[in-house]
Structure formats: C-alpha cells, structure tokens
Amino acid sequence: MIEPLIHLMINHWRALPRPIIGLGICLVTVCLLIGFASHYQRNQGALLNDARAAYDHAQEKLQLSKQEQQDIEQYLPHYQRLLQTGFIGEEQRHLWIARLHHVGVQHQLFTIDYKIGPQTAYDSKLILNLRNYKMQRSVMTLRWDLLHEEDFIHLVTDLREGTSPFMVRDCEIAQASDIEMNGQRVQKNLTANCAIDWLTIQDSQLKPAVKVDF
Amino acid sequence: MFAYQQKIIVYVTNQFLMASLWYGKQYQSHQTYQNVEQGCTAFRQYLSQHKKATIEVVVDAVEEEYQLESLPHVKGSARREMLTRKLAQLTRNSLYKTVWFMRQETTVRKEDVFVLLSLSNPKFLQCWMEILQSEQVFLAGVYALPMLNQLMVRRMKVVPPQLLICERLSSGLRQTYLQHGGLRFSRLVTIESLQTSQLINSYVTEVEKMHLYLRSQRLINDALTFQVMLSSVQTEHHAVMKRLEQQGFNCKIANPQDALKKRDLTQIDLARHPELHYLQLLNEMSLQANLAPKEMTKAYRLKQSTKKINRVSAVMAMTGLFISSFLFVQGINKDEQINHLTNQTNFLQKQHTLLISHSPASPISGTDMKAVVTTAQMISQQSPIAMMHIISSALKVIPEVSITRLRWVLSNQENMTDEVGNTFGEQTNQANGLENALVQIGFVDAKLGHFDGDYQQALASVNRLMTKLRADSRLKIVEVMQMPIDVALSATQGSTNDSPETQPTSAVFKLKIILSNTEKEGL
Numbered sequence: 001m002i003e004p005l006i007h008l009m010i011n012h013w014r015a016l017p018r019p020i021i022g023l024g025i026c027l028v029t030v031c032l033l034i035g036f037a038s039h040y041q042r043n044q045g046a047l048l049n050d051a052r053a054a055y056d057h058a059q060e061k062l063q064l065s066k067q068e069q070q071d072i073e074q075y076l077p078h079y080q081r082l083l084q085t086g087f088i089g090e091e092q093r094h095l096w097i098a099r100l101h102h103v104g105v106q107h108q109l110f111t112i113d114y115k116i117g118p119q120t121a122y123d124s125k126l127i128l129n130l131r132n133y134k135m136q137r138s139v140m141t142l143r144w145d146l147l148h149e150e151d152f153i154h155l156v157t158d159l160r161e162g163t164s165p166f167m168v169r170d171c172e173i174a175q176a177s178d179i180e181m182n183g184q185r186v187q188k189n190l191t192a193n194c195a196i197d198w199l200t201i202q203d204s205q206l207k208p209a210v211k212v213d214f
Numbered sequence: 215m216f217a218y219q220q221k222i223i224v225y226v227t228n229q230f231l232m233a234s235l236w237y238g239k240q241y242q243s244h245q246t247y248q249n250v251e252q253g254c255t256a257f258r259q260y261l262s263q264h265k266k267a268t269i270e271v272v273v274d275a276v277e278e279e280y281q282l283e284s285l286p287h288v289k290g291s292a293r294r295e296m297l298t299r300k301l302a303q304l305t306r307n308s309l310y311k312t313v314w315f316m317r318q319e320t321t322v323r324k325e326d327v328f329v330l331l332s333l334s335n336p337k338f339l340q341c342w343m344e345i346l347q348s349e350q351v352f353l354a355g356v357y358a359l360p361m362l363n364q365l366m367v368r369r370m371k372v373v374p375p376q377l378l379i380c381e382r383l384s385s386g387l388r389q390t391y392l393q394h395g396g397l398r399f400s401r402l403v404t405i406e407s408l409q410t411s412q413l414i415n416s417y418v419t420e421v422e423k424m425h426l427y428l429r430s431q432r433l434i435n436d437a438l439t440f441q442v443m444l445s446s447v448q449t450e451h452h453a454v455m456k457r458l459e460q461q462g463f464n465c466k467i468a469n470p471q472d473a474l475k476k477r478d479l480t481q482i483d484l485a486r487h488p489e490l491h492y493l494q495l496l497n498e499m500s501l502q503a504n505l506a507p508k509e510m511t512k513a514y515r516l517k518q519s520t521k522k523i524n525r526v527s528a529v530m531a532m533t534g535l536f537i538s539s540f541l542f543v544q545g546i547n548k549d550e551q552i553n554h555l556t557n558q559t560n561f562l563q564k565q566h567t568l569l570i571s572h573s574p575a576s577p578i579s580g581t582d583m584k585a586v587v588t589t590a591q592m593i594s595q596q597s598p599i600a601m602m603h604i605i606s607s608a609l610k611v612i613p614e615v616s617i618t619r620l621r622w623v624l625s626n627q628e629n630m631t632d633e634v635g636n637t638f639g640e641q642t643n644q645a646n647g648l649e650n651a652l653v654q655i656g657f658v659d660a661k662l663g664h665f666d667g668d669y670q671q672a673l674a675s676v677n678r679l680m681t682k683l684r685a686d687s688r689l690k691i692v693e694v695m696q697m698p699i700d701v702a703l704s705a706t707q708g709s710t711n712d713s714p715e716t717q718p719t720s721a722v723f724k725l726k727i728i729l730s731n732t733e734k735e736g737l
Contacts, residue, residue, distance in 0.1 A: 016516060019523040026527040030534030037541035044548035051555040058562035065566055069573045071580030078587040079578075087590055133585075149602065156597050165590040167624065168597040174619040174659075199593055201586060 087164040091119060091138060091200045099163050100142075107154040110145040110188060117141075122199060138198045140166075145176060146190035156194075170195040220267035223493040225359075227274050227385040228338045233260060234493050235267075241478040241494060244487065254341050261349045268514060269351045270496060271342075273333060273505070274359040274385045274489065276402045279305070281330040284319060297328065305332035310339070310356055310505040316396050329397065331358060333505065343510070352514040356506035359383075360390040360400035362492045365499045367395050369473035372466075374441045376434060380421060380454075381445035381470075383489045387416060389424050391433070398433065410450055417454045418461060425463075443468050447488045474498065598622035601656045601729055604689065608682045614675055618722070619659035624652050628691070628728055632657035653690070654729040662698065662721040672698040672721040680725070689727055696724035 079088075086092035093116060104112050122137035146152055152173060160166070176191040225232040231253065234244040245260055247253035261269075281304055285296060297313050305311040311332035319325045333339070346353055363379050373395040380389050382405065390400040403420050405413065421442060428434045442458055444451045446469040455465045470491040471477055471484075475498055479490050504511070576583065601622055609615055621632055660679075662672050676698060683692045698721030 016520055016523065019520045019527070023523050023527045023530075026531050026534075030530055030538075033534055033538040034541070037538035037545070041541040041545040041548070044545040044552065048548045048552050048555070051552045051559070055555045055559045055562070058559045058566065062562050062566045062569070065569050065573070068580035069569060071584045072574055072576045075580070075583045075587040076574065076576060078590070079583045082586065082590050088586065149606075153599055153602070156599060160594060165593040167593045168622075169624045170622070171598045172619065172621045201589075 082164065085162065085164040086200065088201050091136070091198060092164070093138070093198075095163050096140065096159075096166075096198060099159055099161070103155055103158045106158065107151060109151050109155065110147070112142060112144040112155075114143075115141045116198075119200075122197070133201055136200045136202070138200075139169075140196045140198060142192070142194045142196065144192055145188040146173070146192055147187070148189060149173070152190075152192050164198060164200065167197040167199060168194060169197050220264055221497060222261075222264055222267045222269050223496055224269060224271045224342070225274065225384075225487075225489050225493060226271060226339060226342055228276075229385075231257060231342055232384075232487060232489075233257065234490065235264070236494075236497050239476060239498060241476075241497075244483070244490065249338060249341065254345060257342065258345050258349065261345065261351060265349070265351070267351070268354050268517075269346060270354045271339075271346075271356040271506070272359050272362065272489070272493060272496060273310070273336075273339065273356060274383060274388070274402065275333070275338060276386075276404075277333050277335040277338075278358055278360070278400060278402070279308075279330075279332050279334045280399045282316070282398070283328050283330055284325040285328060287318065287324050287326050300328075301330060301332075304330055305334075308332035308334060308336070309507060310336050312503040312505045314397075314503040316398070317394070331361075331397075331503075331505070333358070347510070350513060352517050353506060353510050354514045355501070355504040355511060357496070357501055357503075358400070358505060359388065359489065359492060360397050361501055361503060362495055363390045363392060363400075364395060364397050365495050365501065366470060366473045366492070367392060369495070369499070370468060372443070372468065374439065376440045378421070378424060378428075378440070378442045379445075380417065380442055381488065382413075382448050382450075384487055385489075387420055389420060391424070391428060393433070399428070410453070413450050414453050414457055417450070418457050421458060421463065422461065440464060441466060445470055445488065447484055447491075596624050596652070596654070598654070598656070600688070601654055601727070604683075604686055604729075605656070605658060605727075608679060608686070611682060612675060612679050614663050615660050615679055616663050617658060617660045619657075621657040623655045623657075625655055626652050628653055628655065630655060632695075632724075632726070651731055653731060656725075656727045656729070657695070658725040658727065660723055660725070662723075665698075665721045669698060669721065676723050683725075683727060688730055690730040691726070691728040693726050694723065695726050696722070698723050 082088055086095065096116075097114070100112060100114060103109070117139040119136050119138045122135040142155075144151075144155070152171075156168060171192065171194040173190050173192045176188050219238045221236040221238075223234050223236065225234070229249055231247045231249065232244055233247070235242040245256075247257040247260075283300060283304070285300065288296060301311055301313050311330070313328050313330045316327040316329050319327060367373055367377065367379075375394055377392045377395075378389060379392070380387070382388075386402050386404040388400065388402050391398050401420075401424060403416075405416055425434070425440070428440075434440050440463070442463050442465045444455055444458075444465060444467050446467050451467050455467060458465045470488075471479070474491060474494050476494075479494060483490055508515075578586075598620075602620070605617070605620070609617070623630065662675055665672060676694070680692060680694065683689055
C-alpha cells in the first residue's frame with residue numbers, strides 16, 4: 001500500500017499539493033496522537049504498578065502490625081513474669097536458693113546439698129527459638145536423699161514456681177542405705193544427683209518495640 | 215445527494231447525443247441533443263449544471279476500424295511501449311484509439327494477439343468533445359459501444375466460441391462479433407425503413423453479409439458453433455429469429471436487462487432508446503480499454519488520485535483515532551484502578567495508624583517477646599519426670615522388676631554411653647556448639663526380685679519389659695545394654711557343680727531408652 005502511494009504522491013505532487021499536504025498533516029497528527037496516547041497509557045501502567053506495590057506494602061504492614069499486637073497481647077503477661085523472675089537481665093540466685101529451701105521445708109525433704117557454678121556463655125543454637133540471642137548459663141548441682149520418687153518430682157516441679165525457667169540437664173536416682181534423722185531411723189530409699197542449667201538472656205539484645213509508620 | 219457521486223454517461227451517434235444522469239447506481243434521467251448548434255448550446259448548459267459529475271462517453275458510429283495484430287510475447291513496460299508504437303503506426307490519423315489483449319497463439323512462438331480499435335473519422339464527435347473540454351469536466355473515458363458487449367456477455371454468462379450479437383439501436387442495426395467473449399469485430403448499418411417486413415429483410419440480409427464476411431476472413435471455421443443472439447427489446451425479434459433459423463442459423467433471444475443488477479429503466483425508455491441498458495451496464499461495471507487520449511482524462515485521473523489520497527488519509531486518521539482511543543481508554547481504566555488502589559491504601563494506612571495508637575505499651579517487639587516466652591516454655595519442659603512416668607507405667611505390669619538406678623540426660627548425642635569416665639554433669643557440656651536437637655536419654659539399671667537362678671524366667675521378664683516399653687509411642691529407642699545373663703557365644707562361663715551359695719542371688723540388667731523429640735513433660 002505504501003509504495004503505490006509514494007509513487008502516486010511523487011507523480012502528482014505538483015497537481016495535488018492539497019491532498020498530499022493533508023495526508024502529511026494527517027500522518028503527523030496520527031503519529032503524535034498515537035505517541036501521546038501510548039505515552040499516557042505506559043505512564044498510567046507504571047503508576048498502576050507503583051499503586052499496587054504501595055497497596056501490597058500497606059497490607060503487609062497492617063498484617064504485621066496486627067500480628068505484632070496479637071503477640072504482645074498474648075505474651076506480655078508471660079514476659080513480665082519472666083522479667084520479674086530474672087530470666088531476662090541479671091540472674092537472681094537468691095530467688096533460686098530461697099525457693100529451694102522453701103520446697104525442702106514444704107515437702108519435708110532430706111537435706112539438699114547444692115552448688116552453683118559461675119555464669120558462663122551458653123550456646124543458644126541448641127534452643128531453636130533463640131538462635132539470634134546470646135544466653136548465659138549457671139549450672140546448679142543438687143544432691144539429696146529421697147524417701148520415695150515423689151520427693152524428686154516435688155522438688156523438680158515446685159522449684160519452677162516463682163523462679164526463672166531452668167533446664168534439668170542430667171539426673172541420677174539410685175537406691176541408697178538407711179540413715180538416721182532427728183534421733184529416729186528414717187529409711188532413705190534413694191539418692192538423687194542433678195545438674196540444672198539456669199538460663200538468662202541479656203536484655204540489651206532484645207529489640208525495643210517500634211511503631212512502624214508509612 | 216453528494217455531487218461527486220453524480221455520473222453522466224453520454225451516448226453519441228452521428229445524429230445526436232443522449233446524456234443520461236446517474237446518482238451512484240441509480241438512474242435519474244436522460245436528455246437528447248441533436249448534433250446542431252442549438253443542441254451543442256443546450257448540452258453546454260446541461261453540463262454547467264453538473265460541473266462535478268464524472269463523464270463517460272459511449273460512441274456508436276460507423277467510423278470504427280478493427281485490426282488484429284500478433285505481437286511478440288513481452289511483458290511490463292516493453293509491452294506498453296510496443297503497443298503504443300503499434301497503435302500510433304496503424305492508426306496514425308486517429309485521436310481516439312485503443313488496444314486490448316485477445317488471446318495467445320498456440321504456435322511455437324506463442325505470440326500475443328491484440329485487437330486495435332480506432333475511430334477513423336471522429337468529426338461528429340468534435341463538437342461534443344470541445345464542449346466537454348471547455349467545460350473542464352471530469353472525463354473518465356470514451357468507449358465504443360461494441361466494447362460494452364463484452365461486459366454484457368460476461369454478466370449474462372453467455373460465452374460461446376463464436377457469437378454474433380444483432381440488435382437494433384437508435385443509430386441503426388449493430389452487429390458485433392465476439393470470440394470466446396472477446397470483441398473481435400463490429401459493424402453498424404443504417405436502417406432505411408422501419409416497416410416490419412423490410413426490417414426483417416434487412417436483419418436477415420445483414421446477418422448473411424456478416425456471416426459471409428467472417429467466413430471470408432476465416433474467422434468462422436465451424437458453422438455449428440456460430441450463434442446469433444437477438445435482443446428481446448425489439449418487437450420484431452421473433453419473426454427475425456424464425457427467418458434466420460430458416461436460413462440455417464443457430465439463433466437465440468436474450469433480454470439485455472438480464473445483464474443488469476437493477477432494473478430501473480422503464481420499457482418505454484428502453485423501446486425509445488435501447489442503448490440505455492448499455493449505459494447502465496457501463497455505470498455498473500468498468501472497462502480497462504479507453505479510446506480517449508490521456509490528456510483528455512487527466513482531470514479525471516487527478517480527481518481519482520485525490521480521492522485515493524483522501525481515502526488513505528481518512529483510513530489513516532480513523533486507524534490512528536481507533537488506536538489512540540484504545541490506548542486512552544486503557545490509560546483511563548488504569549487511572550481508575552490507581553484511584554481505587556490509592557483509596558484502599560489510604561484506608562489501610564488509617565487502619566494501621568489506628569492500630570498502632572491503640573496497641574498496648576511494650577518494652578520489646580512482639581516478635582522478640584514471643585520468641586523469649588516460647589523459649590522459656592521450652593526450657594521449662596526439659597525434666598526427667600516424663601520418662602519416669604513412662605517407666606513406672608511399664609513396671610506396673612511386670613512387678614518382679616525393680617529399678618536400682620535411673621540416669622536421665624539431656625543431650626544432643628544419641629549415642630552417648632553411661633560409663634564411669636562419662637562423669638556426671640559433663641556430657642552435655644562437651645556437646646555445646648553442635649547443631650543437633652536436644653534429646654532425653656535414660657539409662658535404667660534394674661534387677662529381678664526373688665531370683666532363684668532361673669535365667670530363662672529372668673530373660674522372659676526382661677523381654678516382656680522391653681516389649682512393653684517398645685509399644686510406647688513416646689519412646690524413640692529402647693535397647694538392652696546388659697542382660698541378666700551374658701548370652702554371647704564367646705562369653706558364657708560357669709559350672710553345674712557350683713554350690714547354691716556360689717550361684718548369683720539376683721539378676722541385674724541395664725536398658726537405654728530415648729524419648730521422642732515431640733514428647734514433653736506433662737503431655
């Protein structure tokens with residue numbers, strides 16, 4: 001179509017200036033119109049992509065904030081309890097010892113020998129939830145005689161009340177010989193040896209809550 | 215009606231000119247002008263009223279010359295030059311001439327056969343053509359009336375090898391000979407009398423003359439294939455056909471209106487001017503060959519070129535408008551989507567701001583808080599109590615077994631041993647830094663009460679305990695580390711003469727059990 005048209009235009013340029021000029025004007029106008037429309041359409045496309053990205057971002061932020069708020073509402077009471085018991089920040093050995101004495105008296109246990117070692121670094125990789133944080137550990141070794149297995153369970157269970165979380169790491173319960181207690185012969189049946197890890201987290205590593213704004 | 219759709223088809227004879235007016239395909243009217251001064255003046259006035267109409271001229275006169283030429287088979291510009299030269303050579307004095315392809319010879323040289331047509335003495339045309347030129351009309355072409363016979367037979371789909379069309383027109387009796395639908399020769403005879411009997415005689419005489427002429431020219435080889443076609447417009451056609459058939463001619467009557475798409479012409483018009491149906495045919499179809507010199511049709515060709523360029527401009531403008539409209543609509547749709555998304559984003563942002571403002575005060579982020587709390591809960595779950603419960607429930611069904619020692623270890627090494635060198639409290643320290651998950655491992659030292667030396671009974675009791683423990687899904691591994699009697703093939707040692715005092719009084723054994731990772735205290 002183009003070639004005969006060009007041929008026609010060359011042949012009749014002198015005789016038909018108006019239609020040829022009209023054709024030229026039409027061609028230029030159409031090109032400009034399409035160019036402008038195309039530019040507008042592309043520009044709107046880019047703006048639409050930006051708007052979609054902004055919408056997705058806002059939606060994601062809202063979801064994160066909702067999740068954050070839900071987590072805070074759910075875990076704040078537990079966290080405050082952990083803060084009080086010394087799981088976060090400085091360890092509170094006096095609470096452990098006091099609780100140990102209290103449990104011994106409460107359940108009329110035999111004498112409990114304990115020893116708490118110095119605080120050392122603990123590899124938190126063993127605890128999956130806290131891979132990014134450094135933990136400290138104080139190892140407490142316990143030795144006490146048992147009348148029966150319930151004494152062991154009472155100690156391990158009740159020691160957790162009011163104290164920071166600890167991890168029983170190594171325990172041995174073995175049969176034992178008779179002993180004399182308070183002038184009476186009370187039969188001790190078992191002897192228990194335990195190693196307990198009292199773990200703490202440095203509070204400086206925990207990120208403060210940040211209010212995210214757009 | 216738009217002026218540019220007007221068309222005037224002029225029929226010219228030696229005596230008069232008939233101008234028929236057409237709007238598109240629609241017949242409007244016709245005017246007749248005698249070839250005298252008054253007629254020329256009236257025609258000039260008529261033309262001045264239709265300045266923008268396209269004009270086509272159909273000449274019906276005796277001054278026609280037909281020549282058949284065989285020329286070398288060439289194509290393109292060489293063919294054009296050759297035909298122009300030949301036309302100038304053979305019709306030197308004629309202004310109105312044309313040529314068209316007839317057939318290709320079947321000889322070895324395969325020459326092309328052309329028909330050359332010219333108006334030998336166009337003086338009768340001069341007056342009319344001067345008026346057309348002086349009025350600067352858009353002359354599209356000048357055609358001889360027999361040329362239109364080709365269009366007619368093509369439309370009627372009557373294409374015998376040899377056809378003689380015989381009809382009475384305003385100018386006289388016209389006989390046109392066509393070979394395979396292509397015009398080969400034509401002849402116009404003036405009719406002296408319109409009395410029916412004389413008319414019929416004239417017909418028959420002229421057809422016979424024509425037949426003889428064609429035979430003399432060796433154009434007719436086979437008389438059987440020669441067909442005479444009479445027009446049904448004239449009243450005398452039946453009588454003529456009867457006479458011609460008596461003379462041995464193969465005759466056929468055809469209605470020229472069958473070649474037309476529309477039948478606007480009245481029978482009265484057609485009876486008065488039978489050539490009108492040719493003019494309508496020309497209005498409906500177009501002829502390539504044209505008798506007029508190029509200079510005469512220049513204005514028309516320029517008009518056509520203008521039309522073509524304007525049409526291209528219009529198509530281009532429409533296409534451009536369509537494409538740009540499509541793009542604009544797409545852009546507008548996207549704009550609406552942008553507005554919608556922006557509103558939704560703003561709404562989400564407001565919701566977010568509201569949520570932040572109402573969220574409880576917290577020292578650390580919710581994610582950290584959750585991690586800390588769940589870690590603390592997981593730490594608290596690590597104790598030997600779960601394993602003690604499992605062992606106790608197993609021993610209830612095997613009362614003869616009593617435990618002398620239980621060691622419970624939290625370790626990341628499942629293959630650890632309960633050896634003397636493996637000192638208490640140190641095993642897991644060595645494991646620090648490894649990535650394996652922590653597992654609860656138990657070493658159980660037990661003995662059989664009231665043992666009377668029956669090792670078979672003792673082994674059965676141990677196996678029952680093992681079976682019971684292994685049935686517990688909470689345990690991952692249960693294995694025996696030491697049996698009441700060493701049953702290994704290389705290690706069994708003793709004597710049947712041993713006194714009862716020297717025989718063992720108890721049967722001890724040792725087990726290693728590992729708790730599944732999913733098993734937690736209290737679950």
